[in-house]
Amino acid sequence: MNIYDIAACSGVSIATVSRVLNNSPSVSPKTREKVLRVMQQESYTPNAFARGLGLNSMHMIGLLCTDVSDTYYAKAVSLVEKRLRKDSYDALLCCTGNDPTDQKKFLQLLLSKHVDAVILIGSAFKEDAQNAYLAQAAKEVPVVIINGLVELPGVYCVLCDERNAVRQNVHSLLHQGITRILYLYDVLTYSGCQKRVGYQDGLAEAGLPEMPELTVQVPKSIPEVRDAVAALLKDGPSFSAILASEDLIAIGALKALQNAGLQMPVIGFNNSILAQCASPGLTSVDNMLEILCPTAVGLLEKLLSGEPVPQKTVISSRLVERETFHAN
Amino acid sequence: MNIYDIAACSGVSIATVSRVLNNSPSVSPKTREKVLRVMQQESYTPNAFARGLGLNSMHMIGLLCTDVSDTYYAKAVSLVEKRLRKDSYDALLCCTGNDPTDQKKFLQLLLSKHVDAVILIGSAFKEDAQNAYLAQAAKEVPVVIINGLVELPGVYCVLCDERNAVRQNVHSLLHQGITRILYLYDVLTYSGCQKRVGYQDGLAEAGLPEMPELTVQVPKSIPEVRDAVAALLKDGPSFSAILASEDLIAIGALKALQNAGLQMPVIGFNNSILAQCASPGLTSVDNMLEILCPTAVGLLEKLLSGEPVPQKTVISSRLVERETFHAN
DNA sequence: TTGAAAGCGGTACCAT
DNA sequence: ATGGTACCGCTTTCAA
Numbered sequence A, B: 001m002n003i004y005d006i007a008a009c010s011g012v013s014i015a016t017v018s019r020v021l022n023n024s025p026s027v028s029p030k031t032r033e034k035v036l037r038v039m040q041q042e043s044y045t046p047n048a049f050a051r052g053l054g055l056n057s058m059h060m061i062g063l064l065c066t067d068v069s070d071t072y073y074a075k076a077v078s079l080v081e082k083r084l085r086k087d088s089y090d091a092l093l094c095c096t097g098n099d100p101t102d103q104k105k106f107l108q109l110l111l112s113k114h115v116d117a118v119i120l121i122g123s124a125f126k127e128d129a130q131n132a133y134l135a136q137a138a139k140e141v142p143v144v145i146i147n148g149l150v151e152l153p154g155v156y157c158v159l160c161d162e163r164n165a166v167r168q169n170v171h172s173l174l175h176q177g178i179t180r181i182l183y184l185y186d187v188l189t190y191s192g193c194q195k196r197v198g199y200q201d202g203l204a205e206a207g208l209p210e211m212p213e214l215t216v217q218v219p220k221s222i223p224e225v226r227d228a229v230a231a232l233l234k235d236g237p238s239f240s241a242i243l244a245s246e247d248l249i250a251i252g253a254l255k256a257l258q259n260a261g262l263q264m265p266v267i268g269f270n271n272s273i274l275a276q277c278a279s280p281g282l283t284s285v286d287n288m289l290e291i292l293c294p295t296a297v298g299l300l301e302k303l304l305s306g307e308p309v310p311q312k313t314v315i316s317s318r319l320v321e322r323e324t325f326h327a328n
Numbered sequence C: 001t002t003g004a005a006a007g008c009g010g011t012a013c014c015a016t
Numbered sequence D: 001a002t003g004g005t006a007c008c009g010c011t012t013t014c015a016a
Helices: A003-010 A013-021 A027-041 A047-057 A071-087 A100-112 A128-140 A162-175 A190-205 A222-234 A248-259 A274-275 A291-303 B002-012 B014-021 B030-042 B048-055 B069-084 B100-112 B128-140 B162-175 B190-205 B222-235 B247-259 B271-277 B289-302
Strands: A059-064 A090-095 A115-120 A144-147 A155-160 A181-185 A216-217 A240-244 A266-269 A285-286 A313-314 A318-320 B060-065 B090-094 B118-120 B143-146 B155-160 B180-186 B215-217 B241-244 B267-268 B285-286 B310-314 B318-320
Touching: A003 A013, A003 A027, A003 A240, A027 B014, A027 B215, A047 B048, A059 A100, A059 B310, A071 A090, A071 A115, A071 A291, A071 B069, A071 B090, A071 B118, A090 A100, A090 A128, A090 B069, A100 A115, A100 A128, A100 A144, A115 A216, A115 A291, A155 A162, A155 A291, A162 A190, A162 A240, A162 A266, A162 A285, A162 A318, A162 B180, A181 A190, A181 A248, A181 B247, A222 A248, A222 B060, A240 A248, A248 A274, A248 B271, A274 B247, A274 B271, A285 B118, A291 A313, A291 B247, A313 B069, B002 B014, B002 B030, B014 B060, B048 B162, B060 B100, B069 B090, B069 B289, B090 B100, B100 B118, B100 B128, B118 B289, B128 B155, B128 B190, B143 B289, B155 B162, B155 B289, B162 B190, B162 B267, B162 B285, B162 B318, B180 B190, B180 B247, B241 B247, B247 B271, B289 B310
Parallel strands: A059 A090, A059 A115, A115 A144, A144 A155, A155 A313, A181 A216, A181 A240, A240 A266, A266 A285, B060 B090, B060 B118, B118 B143, B143 B155, B155 B310, B180 B215, B180 B241, B241 B267, B267 B285
Antiparallel strands: A090 B090, A285 A318, B285 B318
């Protein structure tokens, strides 16, 4: 069943059928009615490829995500996809992993599929070399970055003020009289850098010196973090609170503390389900995916309909206090 | 840059360019070489829509998933997507939620996009009414179900023997002298049913009567499960071990036990990252997504190239013991 | 081995 | 308001 058949059955031309299909106002109600009835009867579905060829769009958005199996990114993908459906966009999912070469390859791949736009979720795009590719891509279609920042024409960023979130955490710990705060992080994506700088900000504001021995990079793995923190507890510099760039990392640290029979404030990041799973419940910074994601898609919607939108949208975080917050 | 331009630049016809594009053997090495060089020079990319229109395929697979924000499904989607890329298929992601109406709507949507196949991940398709839609869909494209079972022509299932997994868990608990085992579950998808039946199997084998008061349905939410289990501990039937259909549920139960100062064997399901996050570490059944997902895509690969494949592939699970396993 | 040309199923412009 | 028709860019059959 194609548009020609429908045209024949309805006794009109394919042009008219196409108009009905596209809700063109210039079709008489009677004609529209008739054509629609035939479509219904024949349970006609327009061919998406033919449509794509003509319009140069299949109403698809490319989702470039480092890793959907990660709880945080999975949530972001879920929220984005749900919001995209509202505008009847389809989501083409592309998981890149952390290799920059793959990331650019997949970006290329999405463009070759003529997606209407690309949304970056947790991408590590950060170095200039990669940004060159992003810049190129952004010339072809709008690029929206969730919780990342690349200031380039055609690239729009929606992000959470994580730097300030960490700064405030430091501040509140200092307020409890804790000055030696261990900061654990894994990768230095844009987001990763912001958090670390927030940690430094917090200390600097209180006139405290930087403590490089308390800023420790760890792999994103519970047992490895646990062991690393255990080692620190044994031989390392002393500390009496822990901030982590990720819930998972915080949980690894929590395990080390438990094994050592110690208690101290531990604050994670992302407010993921993992934070709820931990015992004691992990206090965590919520970076507001529930807001970021719909906002990002909303932006895209406007962009694609030609409306102007800000290149950068920043929202603030929210601390979710659970059992690991206070000292003693 | 289209195929005509490339043809012109190479001094051949578009047919020849097309042949080169599709690795047709009937092109002389010299011609092929020449055309390829031009393509390279012009950094030509064939138009995916035009290709789709001609071939009636854009080399896309529809992923029908109830909820990617769920840790378990996210992992499945991740593994499937990764494996699909190997065969250079793209993944069109569709999150349906649990409403059967939506599920059939999205299935329809994927079909209208002419995906080459559909992979169901954690779908609740179970009732006959829905199966009618599946049957219809399976007439158009192959349907592969991961960890679910629907026996219909054109539907292929790859699943884990979860029934047996639970049976064995019951068995081993009975062996430890525990006869009163609380079974917690949330939804009765195919998988959900199998697990529950496994629980019954285990008890039946030991000649124990069914204990409906120990088979409790709970919502998939840590605090709600915690409260439900706390209530059972207070006023309910006695039990001295807990089996759950999901890690998340097991963790809720664990929290209730901790609050009550109690310890008993608790076994979760899925061996998700959540199990590692819990303290004490949650013993959990691994239902082998790492095997199921690649197997499912491998099946699809064969199907799409016309090779025959079994309609049902079952693999066995693996118990991952952590701290919550043994009594005392 | 190569080329010409007829689809594939729509969109959109130009007439009427 | 409606119809005719030239695209869109590729695949594939048929002839040469």
